[in-house]
Amino acid sequence: MSQSPVMERRSPDTGVGGRGPAEAAFIRIDGARKVFTQRSGGAVPVLDNVDLAIAENEFVSFIGRSGCGKTTLLNMIAGLEDVSAGRIAIAGKVVTGPGQGQGVVFQQHALFPWLTAVDNVAFGFRKSGLAKAERCRRALELLSLVGLDAAAGRYPREMSGGMQQRVSIARALALDPQILLMDEPFGALDELTRIELQQELLRIWEARRKTIVFVTHSISEALTLSDRIVLLASNPGRIKRIFPVDLPRPRLRTDPGFNALYQAIWNELST
Numbered sequence: 001m002s003q004s005p006v007m008e009r010r011s012p013d014t015g016v017g018g019r020g021p022a023e024a025a026f027i028r029i030d031g032a033r034k035v036f037t038q039r040s041g042g043a044v045p046v047l048d049n050v051d052l053a054i055a056e057n058e059f060v061s062f063i064g065r066s067g068c069g070k071t072t073l074l075n076m077i078a079g080l081e082d083v084s085a086g087r088i089a090i091a092g093k094v095v096t097g098p099g100q101g102q103g104v105v106f107q108q109h110a111l112f113p114w115l116t117a118v119d120n121v122a123f124g125f126r127k128s129g130l131a132k133a134e135r136c137r138r139a140l141e142l143l144s145l146v147g148l149d150a151a152a153g154r155y156p157r158e159m160s161g162g163m164q165q166r167v168s169i170a171r172a173l174a175l176d177p178q179i180l181l182m183d184e185p186f187g188a189l190d191e192l193t194r195i196e197l198q199q200e201l202l203r204i205w206e207a208r209r210k211t212i213v214f215v216t217h218s219i220s221e222a223l224t225l226s227d228r229i230v231l232l233a234s235n236p237g238r239i240k241r242i243f244p245v246d247l248p249r250p251r252l253r254t255d256p257g258f259n260a261l262y263q264a265i266w267n268e269l270s271t
């Protein structure tokens, strides 16, 4: 396969893309492996020897074929899955569970159907020790940030999928996490809503200075959003290649640089 000049093949010791030495990594994954144990006792190796360094405020996407381990890797960073071997650290502290600065947004919005939008977001403050009125005030502020001022009193069944996903993002932002981990958050949305939410997310990312790790199946989405795209291969899951996206934002799909990278990622995914 021909190599595009904008691509860069990196060794498994994947440093922080163009942002200084790997020691400056905010999220550091070293030799991470994941083996699931089946009920029958059999072991299923899912991720093997993953090394990755992600800088503070960096936007990194994981892309790869279905089943290659993207969600598992994200869940390991979230502290929702343990690491079978190797280690994952955030700001130098080994991840031992959730609550180390990670906020998670899943594809299914996972809102409480019996709570209004504002109460769903306020739920994110439950461990904050804040008084109810203050939780409510801050929840309204976050709903405003995601463009949902007018829908605060609505229940999930009264909102579209895009609105529900905005509420999920607001809830994930409640405790002002340093890291936003997003698992195909826009996968179930129509194309227009998806593009709108991508722009919203970039706005929030720039305004709030978050580190974002984002799982997607869409090459265009990864190219629109990311500083770097990490392509995973399957059986067992491992990093095959990392694509830095050195294109100015907002990114246009008609840009020749965008198209060159799209083609390069497509080629790599399909081989």
Ligand SMILES: Nc1ncnc2c1ncn2[C@@H]1O[C@H](COP(=O)(O)OP(=O)(O)OP(=O)(O)O)[C@@H](O)[C@H]1O
Residues within 6 Å of the ligand: 036, 037, 038, 044, 046, 064, 065, 066, 067, 068, 069, 070, 071, 072, 073
């Ligand atoms: N709890 C589990 N027990 C056993 N195997 C599991 C478990 N969770 C995931 N797996 C397996 O691990 C592999 C990776 O799954 P994962 O969901 O991480 O992949 P993915 O790349 O996110 O897939 P998709 O793109 O379809 O969402 C799959 O083969 C899956 O069947």
